[in-house]
Amino acid sequence: MRWALVRVALATTTMVALAFLVPLALIVHQIAEERAVTDAERQASAMVTVLAITTDRPALSQALRSSPAGQKNRLALHLPFGAPLGTSHARVDDVALAADRRRTFTADASTGGGQVYLQHTTLPEGADAVIEVYLPEADLTRGVTPAWVALSVVALTLVLGSVFVADRLGAKVVGSARGLAKAARAFGSGDLKVRVDPGGPPELAEAGKSFNTMAARVVQFLDAERELAADLSHRLRTPLTALRLDVEGLGDGTDADRIRLAVSTLEREIDTIIKTARRPLSERAQERCDLAEVLSERLSFWSALAEDQDRQWDLSGAERPTPVPVARAELSAVVDALLGNVFRHTPHGTAFAVAMRSDRRGVTLVVEDAGPGVANPRAAVRRGASGGGSTGLGLDIARRVAESTGGSIHFDRGRLGGARIKLWLAVPSTGGAHS
Numbered sequence: 001m002r003w004a005l006v007r008v009a010l011a012t013t014t015m016v017a018l019a020f021l022v023p024l025a026l027i028v029h030q031i032a033e034e035r036a037v038t039d040a041e042r043q044a045s046a047m048v049t050v051l052a053i054t055t056d057r058p059a060l061s062q063a064l065r066s067s068p069a070g071q072k073n074r075l076a077l078h079l080p081f082g083a084p085l086g087t088s089h090a091r092v093d094d095v096a097l098a099a100d101r102r103r104t105f106t107a108d109a110s111t112g113g114g115q116v117y118l119q120h121t122t123l124p125e126g127a128d129a130v131i132e133v134y135l136p137e138a139d140l141t142r143g144v145t146p147a148w149v150a151l152s153v154v155a156l157t158l159v160l161g162s163v164f165v166a167d168r169l170g171a172k173v174v175g176s177a178r179g180l181a182k183a184a185r186a187f188g189s190g191d192l193k194v195r196v197d198p199g200g201p202p203e204l205a206e207a208g209k210s211f212n213t214m215a216a217r218v219v220q221f222l223d224a225e226r227e228l229a230a231d232l233s234h235r236l237r238t239p240l241t242a243l244r245l246d247v248e249g250l251g252d253g254t255d256a257d258r259i260r261l262a263v264s265t266l267e268r269e270i271d272t273i274i275k276t277a278r279r280p281l282s283e284r285a286q287e288r289c290d291l292a293e294v295l296s297e298r299l300s301f302w303s304a305l306a307e308d309q310d311r312q313w314d315l316s317g318a319e320r321p322t323p324v325p326v327a328r329a330e331l332s333a334v335v336d337a338l339l340g341n342v343f344r345h346t347p348h349g350t351a352f353a354v355a356m357r358s359d360r361r362g363v364t365l366v367v368e369d370a371g372p373g374v375a376n377p378r379a380a381v382r383r384g385a386s387g388g389g390s391t392g393l394g395l396d397i398a399r400r401v402a403e404s405t406g407g408s409i410h411f412d413r414g415r416l417g418g419a420r421i422k423l424w425l426a427v428p429s430t431g432g433a434h435s
Contacts, residue, residue, distance in 0.1 A: 009166030010159065017155035028147040036140050037106060040117035040133035043069040047077065047131045048121045055123055060085055074134035080127040089134040090116040099128045106135070113137045176200025180208055192219050229273070236270050258304050265301060272329045289328035291356060291363055291425075292318035298335040299354065302343070309348040317356035324363055324425045325405050334398045338367040338421055341395065346371030351416060362407055362426040368414030398423055 050063045060077055064070035064086045076086035078095050088095075089109040098105065098118040106115045114136040121129050176199045186194040195215060198208030240263070247263050250256035295318050306313050324331065342352045352369040398421075399409045406426035414420030 009162045013159045013162040017158055021151055021155045024151055025148050028151070029141065029144050032142055032144050033140050036135045036142070037117060039139075040069075040135055041119070043067060043075060043133050044117060044119040044131040047075070048119070051077075051121055051123060051129060051131075055079070055125075057082065057085065069133055074136070076132040076134075078130040078132060080123070080129065084132075086132075087134070088132055089114075090118060090132050094118060095130050095132070098130045102128065109134060114140060173200050173204065176204040176208065180204065180211060183211065187215055187218075192222070240267060240270065261301075261304075287327035288323050288325055289331055291322045291324045291331065291365065292320065294328060294331050294335060295354060295356065295365075298332060298339065302336075302339050305343060306352075309343070311343075311349060312351040314353040315355075316353070317358075322356065322358050322363055324427060326401055326425065330397075330401050334401050334423070335365075337395060337398050338365075338423070341419075341421075342367065342369045342371070346418065350418070353414075353416065358427075362405070362424055365423040365425070366414075366420060367423075368416050368420035369418040370416040371418035373413055373417075374411050374419045395421075401425075 046067060047063065050060065054060065057079075060079075064075055064077065067075055069075035070086055073087035074089075076084050076088040076090070078084045078088070078099070080099075089111055090107065091110045094107040094116070095118065097103070098120050102120045102122075104117075104119045106117050108114075109116050112134075114134065117133040117135060119131045119133075121131060123129050179199075180196055183194045183196045192215070195212050196208040198205040198212070200208075244263050244267075247256070247260050250259065295315065299313070299315055303313070326334075339352075339354075342350070346352075346369050350369055350371045352367065355366040357364045357366070395409070402409050402423050402425055407424040410422040410424070412420050412422070
């Protein structure tokens, strides 16, 4: 945009300068010619006075030598008798034309370039004579070159000045636009504290003010949503407290211990949800955790239920730490969503397997089962869509977490005969993925 304004200013000012410069240059040249012709008229008029007094050739020769033009061999007298006096540069035909038609005009010189001024006059005895004044090219263009140079300098100064002003204005406009674009990108990337210093033209300044107002409103809305999520999560504490009191009355036993563990885990999850909900998005960025550790922890939790339902399960590839750019709470939610689908949508006794593979580009988490599979994989990851009576948020959560790293989620049929979900988490080159 800045260079576009500069080019427009350059083109416009150049055209305007040329529109004035070309006519002025022609006028300067014409003025120089008229000045030379006027001087020639003055020289010729002086000789007319001499011819009115005498036609004696010696006297006329003396008059020629005493005149400024005669001293430079630029003055000649064409009399009706004898050869011309002085130095002639005119063609014979032009001299004859001036005498016959009794005209005064300028014509091209026969030698040396330039022009000759021919003025007719009548001698006292009634005969015709022609006074010739030679105008060399230097006299016809005297002062033209300096004038053209001065005009060119003025035009160039005007063009450069307009380009400079346009560049400064363009820089101001572009700077404001770039600042607004940079702030918008930063805001879109999660930096909710970024604001714009309104500047530039009134329209851009108004856009900057509107951006600041919009950003403030978005932050208010997000804060309200976070607090609402925290409040809703906190409301779960009342039934959870009642559930804990009931569990405490169960006494001892394997089932009672398992229920107590589940209640404790639920309480920790609610606390995590409340803390996470109240944290600004900017504070959640760049969090990392160990996928192998999370898998081992969550499978330890789900293994008790798997044992109760006679499910065979297997975990492979989680022998060594595998950092991924996802917060631990979010990754735990993803693993729970994938494993929860297995328990929720497959009959008791259905086996499942969890595998993890990593390379230089990222980490792949595979969860597959021996159940009936997924009838509509595309609908399965659509938020709110569920074919089993659930909320339809689990797989969408997994998809969004994967895409937040630049990864993806994919459904197909696995080696166990049922559904296979492949979750790929992209890991930056500086990350800790292992090949």
